[in-house]
Amino acid sequence: MRLPNILLTGTPGVGKTTLGKELALRTGLKYVNVGDLAQEGQLYDGFDEEYKCPILDEDRVVDELENKMKEGGVIVDYHGCDFFPERWFHIVFVLQTDNSVLYTRLEKRGYSVKKLQAMFSVKFSKFFMKKPWPPTSLK
């Protein structure tokens, strides 16, 4: 039987990496951090000057992961989710945490005031409630 594939998603700082690694440790499933994967393979498509971060090349990420996902038993950690094929996952967990806790965590991580303001603004909240959160250029 093929082992399940799990997606852990949610805004940066909610605890995906912490949970994903712990889960992998306890279950023996493989943990994949898409941010790290992109960095290792330079799976980027330009640079977002506004938020000073590389823009993920989603198609190349999907190509890179396809075989591994077919095998099964993978925990995928990423803050975006709209570009993953639905067929990959048996279950999806969207993690959340209190906004004040999140703000402090991201401040400690070195997020700029501009980026934090964008993430926590009402306009932006409305935007990401309609679309799968968050836009891939924000991490």
Ligand SMILES: Nc1ncnc2c1ncn2[C@@H]1O[C@H](COP(=O)(O)OP(=O)(O)O)[C@@H](O)[C@H]1O
């Ligand atoms: N359940 C938790 N309780 C308290 N702190 C947590 C918890 N999960 C994560 N953290 C802390 O929050 C911060 C962000 O966690 P991380 O797993 O890197 O989030 P993400 O991968 O979603 O960006 C880290 O400092 C981590 O130690």
